[in-house]
Amino acid sequence: xxxxxxxxxxxxxxxxxxxxxxxxxxxxxxxxxxxxxxxxxxxxxxxxxxxxxxxxxxxxxxxxxxxxxxxxxxxxxxxxxxxxxxxxxxxxxxxxxxxxxxxxxxxxxxxxxxxxxxxxxxxxxxxxxxxxxxxxxxxxxxxxxxxxxxxxxxxxxxxxxxxxxxxxxxxxxxxxxxxxxxxxxx
Amino acid sequence: xxxxxxxxxxxxxxxxxxxxxxxxxxxxxxxxxxxxxxxxxxxxxxxxxxxxxxxxxxxxxxxxxxxxxxxxxxxxxxxxxxxxxxxxxxxxxxxxxxxxxxxxxxxxxxxxxxxxxxxxxxxxxxxxxxxxxxxxxxxxxxxxxxxxxxxxxxxxxxxxxxxxxxxxxxxxxxxxxxxxxxxxxxxxxxxxxxxxxxxxxxxxxxxxxxxxxxxxxxxxxxxxxxxxxxxxxxxxxxxxxxxxxxxxxxxxxxxxxxxxxxxxxxxxxxxxxxxxxxxxxxxxxxxxxxxxxxxxxxxxxxxxxxxxxxxxxxxxxxxxxxxxxxxxxxxxxxxxxxxxxxxxxxxxxxxxxxxxxxxxxxxxxxxxxxxxxxxxxxxxxxxxxxxxxxxxxxxxxxxxxxxxxxxxxxxxxxxxxxxxxxxxxxxxxxxxxxxxxxxxxxxxxxxxxxxxxxxxxxxxxxxxxxxxxxxxxxxxxxxxxxxxxxxxxxxxxxxxxxxxxxxxxxxxxxxxxxxxxxxxxxxxxxxxxxxxxxxxxxxxxxxxxxxxxx
Numbered sequence: 001x002x003x004x005x006x007x008x009x010x011x012x013x014x015x016x017x018x019x020x021x022x023x024x025x026x027x028x029x030x031x032x033x034x035x036x037x038x039x040x041x042x043x044x045x046x047x048x049x050x051x052x053x054x055x056x057x058x059x060x061x062x063x064x065x066x067x068x069x070x071x072x073x074x075x076x077x078x079x080x081x082x083x084x085x086x087x088x089x090x091x092x093x094x095x096x097x098x099x100x101x102x103x104x105x106x107x108x109x110x111x112x113x114x115x116x117x118x119x120x121x122x123x124x125x126x127x128x129x130x131x132x133x134x135x136x137x138x139x140x141x142x143x144x145x146x147x148x149x150x151x152x153x154x155x156x157x158x159x160x161x162x163x164x165x166x167x168x169x170x171x172x173x174x175x176x177x178x179x180x181x182x183x184x185x186x
Numbered sequence: 187x188x189x190x191x192x193x194x195x196x197x198x199x200x201x202x203x204x205x206x207x208x209x210x211x212x213x214x215x216x217x218x219x220x221x222x223x224x225x226x227x228x229x230x231x232x233x234x235x236x237x238x239x240x241x242x243x244x245x246x247x248x249x250x251x252x253x254x255x256x257x258x259x260x261x262x263x264x265x266x267x268x269x270x271x272x273x274x275x276x277x278x279x280x281x282x283x284x285x286x287x288x289x290x291x292x293x294x295x296x297x298x299x300x301x302x303x304x305x306x307x308x309x310x311x312x313x314x315x316x317x318x319x320x321x322x323x324x325x326x327x328x329x330x331x332x333x334x335x336x337x338x339x340x341x342x343x344x345x346x347x348x349x350x351x352x353x354x355x356x357x358x359x360x361x362x363x364x365x366x367x368x369x370x371x372x373x374x375x376x377x378x379x380x381x382x383x384x385x386x387x388x389x390x391x392x393x394x395x396x397x398x399x400x401x402x403x404x405x406x407x408x409x410x411x412x413x414x415x416x417x418x419x420x421x422x423x424x425x426x427x428x429x430x431x432x433x434x435x436x437x438x439x440x441x442x443x444x445x446x447x448x449x450x451x452x453x454x455x456x457x458x459x460x461x462x463x464x465x466x467x468x469x470x471x472x473x474x475x476x477x478x479x480x481x482x483x484x485x486x487x488x489x490x491x492x493x494x495x496x497x498x499x500x501x502x503x504x505x506x507x508x509x510x511x512x513x514x515x516x517x518x519x520x521x522x523x524x525x526x527x528x529x530x531x532x533x534x535x536x537x538x539x540x541x542x543x544x545x546x547x548x549x550x551x552x553x554x555x556x557x558x559x560x561x562x563x564x565x566x567x568x569x570x571x572x573x574x575x576x577x578x579x580x581x582x583x584x585x586x587x588x589x590x591x592x593x594x595x596x597x598x599x600x601x602x603x604x605x606x607x608x609x610x611x612x613x614x615x616x617x618x619x620x621x622x623x624x625x626x627x628x629x630x631x632x633x634x635x636x637x638x639x640x641x642x643x644x645x646x647x648x649x650x651x652x653x654x655x656x657x658x659x660x661x662x663x664x665x666x667x668x669x670x671x672x673x674x675x676x677x678x679x680x681x682x683x684x685x686x687x688x689x690x691x692x693x694x695x696x697x698x699x700x701x702x703x704x705x706x707x708x709x710x711x712x713x714x715x716x717x718x719x720x721x722x723x724x725x726x727x728x729x730x731x732x733x734x735x736x
Contacts, residue, residue: 028694028695028698029694029697029698029701030694031658031660031670031690031693031694107701107705107708108701116661116662117659117660117661117662118658118659118660118665119657119658119659119660120657120658120659120697121655121656121657121658122655122656122657122697122701123654123655124653124655124701124704124705124708126708127654127655151654151655151675152555152654152677153654153655153675153676153677153678154678155675155678158655182708
C-alpha cells in the first residue's frame with residue numbers, strides 16, 4: 001500500500017518553510033501566551049510548594065538562630081542571608097506555579113512550564129505508554145495530585161503537577177481512552 | 187521432571203507449539219568456564235612455582251622448603267587423599283553441572299519464549315514473541331572452541347529482561363535464531379486472515395532464499411499479504427524468510443577500521459601530549475620528561491583499552507539486508523551476529539568527527555526500540571562503524587532512502603543555506619559561533635532531517651511516524667535573543683535530534699509542522715490494536731513503503 005499519495009497530497013513535496021499549521025485550523029502552539037485555551041493549574045499547588053519551602057527554610061533558620069545565640073553574633077548575618085534566599089525562593093515558586101499551563105488538543109497534550117527556563121512538551125496521545133498519578137501527604141491534604149505522563153522514551157514524558165484530584169483522575173481516564181484509540185505502533 | 191521428555195531429542199524447530207528443550211550438556215561447564223579456568227590457572231601456577239623452587243635448591247633454602255603450606259605441597263605429602271580430593275571435586279562439578287543442565291529448559295511456545303533455570307532458586311523467564319526486539323547470536327571464545335553459541339533474545343524491557351539461551355550447538359542456535367526472528371516478525375506483521383500465524387504449517391516449507399533481495403527493498407508496492415517483502419519473482423504471494431545468506435551490503439575492511447579507530451580525539455590529544463613531552467626532552471628539560479612519562483602512562487593505558495575494545499567489537503564488520511531486518515556481524519575475536527528489525531529503527535544519525543573528514547569517513551548509528559544505547563547493547567546501534575559516503579548512502583537506502591536524493595548529500599556536506607533548509611538566525615552566533623550557519627532542519631516528505639555540528643558533522647533523521655514527542659526549551663540568554671531549542675524525542679539510544687537556538691518563531695512553526703506531520707504519519711502506521719491489512723511499517727525511514735525523501 002503506497003502511502004506517498006496521501007502524505008504527499010497533504011504536504012506538497014518541496015517542503016516550504018513550515019507555513020502555519022497545515023491541515024488544521026487551530027491557533028498555533030506557542031511557548032508563551034497564545035490563543036489556545038491554556039489551562040492553569042490549581043492555586044493550591046502554590047500553597048503546597050510554599051509550605052514545603054517554609055518547612056525547609058524554617059528548619060535552616062532555626063538551626064542558624066540557635067548557632068548564632070550559642071556561638072557568635074556574626075552568624076546573624078547568615079540568618080539574614082537565609083531570609084533573603086527564602087524570600088527569593090518563595091517568589092520564584094510563586095511565579096513558577098503561575099507559569100504552568102496545559103492544553104489538550106485533538107491529538108496531543110501540551111504542557112508548558114518554567115519562567116527562567118521555559119519548557120514546552122507536546123506528547124501525542126498515541127505515544128502514551130501509561131499515566132501515573134502521584135500525590136504526597138501534603139498535596140493530598142490540599143486535594144491536588146500530579147499527573148505523570150510516560151512514553152517509550154524516559155526523557156520525553158511530561159509531568160503536570162497541581163491538578164485537583166478528581167481532575168487528575170478524569171485526565172488520566174481521558175488520556176488512557178485517547179491513547180487506546182490513537183495508539184501507534186512503535 | 188517434565189512429562190514431555192519422551193519426545194524425540196532432535197529438536198523440532200519448525201513446530202508451531204513446542205515441547206521443553208534442553209540446552210547443550212556442556213553449557214553449565216562453559217558458563218562456569220571462567221571459574222574453572224581460574225582454578226586451573228591457580229594449580230598451574232602453583233605447579234610451576236614448585237618445579238622452579240625444586241630446581242633452585244640451594245644451600246640456603248633447604249631449611250624452609252617443606253614448611254611451605256601451599257596446597258600442592260600438602261598434596262604431594264598425601265597423594266591418595268589428593269587424588270580422592272581431585273576425584274571428588276570433578277565429581278561435584280559434574281554433578282552440579284548435570285543437575286543444572288537437567289533443570290534448565292527452554293521452550294518456544296505459541297506466543298512466547300520461556301526459560302526455566304535453577305534448582306533451589308527457580309527462575310522462570312518468558313518473553314512474548316511480539317516483544318522481541320532483536321535476537322543475537324553470541325560466540326564467546328571458550329564456547330567457540332567447542333562449537334557452541336548462545337542465543338540472546340532482547341526484549342523491550344532493557345538489558346534486564348534479556349533472555350539468554352547459553353549454550354546450544356552452532357547449527358541449532360542458528361536455527362533457533364531464525365525461527366525466533368521469523369515468529370517475532372510474524373506477530374509483528376499482523377498477517378491477515380487466511381494466513382494465520384500459529385496454525386500456518388509453512389514452517390516446514392523450505393526456506394526461500396531470494397539472493398540480493400535487499401537491493402530491491404524500496405519497491406513501493408508491498409501487498410498486505412507480503413507486507414515487508416520485496417516481491418519474489420515467480421513465487422507470487424510467497425513470504426520471504428529472514429534470509430541468512432543475503433549478500434552483505436557493506437563490509438568494513440579491518441585496515442580502514444584500524445585507522446579510523448586510531449583517529450579519535452583521545453588518541454590525538456595523547457599524541458600531542460607525547461610530542462610535547464618528547465619536545466621538552468629534546469630541549470634538555472629532562473625534569474619534564476621524568477614528570478611527564480609516569481603521568482602519561484595511565485592515560486595512554488586508558489586510551490589503548492578503549493581503542494582496542496572498539497576495534498575488537500567493530501572488527502570484521504558487515505551489514506546485510508534480509509528483507510525485514512538488517513543483520514549486523516561484528517567482532518574481531520567474539521563474533522556476534524545481531525539482527526535489527528527494520529521497523530524497530532526509530533532514528534538514524536550519520537556523523538563525521540573532524541579527524542575523519544580528510545578521508546571522507548562517516549559513521550551511521552540508529553536508535554532501536556528496546557535496545558538501549560549504553561553498555562553492551564550499544565553495539566547493535568552501529569550500522570556502519572566507518573565508511574565512505576557511498577557506504578553511508580547504501581545503508582540509508584537499505585533503511586528506505588533514495589540513493590539519488592540530493593537532500594541526503596546536502597544534509598551531510600552542505601554548508602548551510604540550501605533551499606528548503608531552515609537555519610539559525612543571525613543572532614544565534616552569540617551563543618553558537620561555529621555551528622549557526624550549518625545547523626538547521628529540513629522537513630522532507632517522510633522524515634525530518636536535523637543537521638548540526640561544524641567540527642563533528644551530524645545529521646539526524648527521524649521519520650515522522652517515529653516521533654515520540656516534541657519539546658521546546660528556552661533559557662535566559664535565549665530569551666534575550668529570542669531563540670529557542672527544540673528536540674524531537676526518539677526512543678532511548680545514541681541518536682538525539684536536538685536543534686539549539688532556532689529563532690522562536692521558527693521553533694514554534696517547526697513544532698507545529700512536525701506535530702501535524704507526525705499526526706498524519708501515525709495514522710498511516712498500523713498499530714497492534716488496529717485491524718490488520720493496513721499499510722505495514724516497512725522501511726524505518728519511510729514507514730508505509732515510501733522512500734525517505736523523494
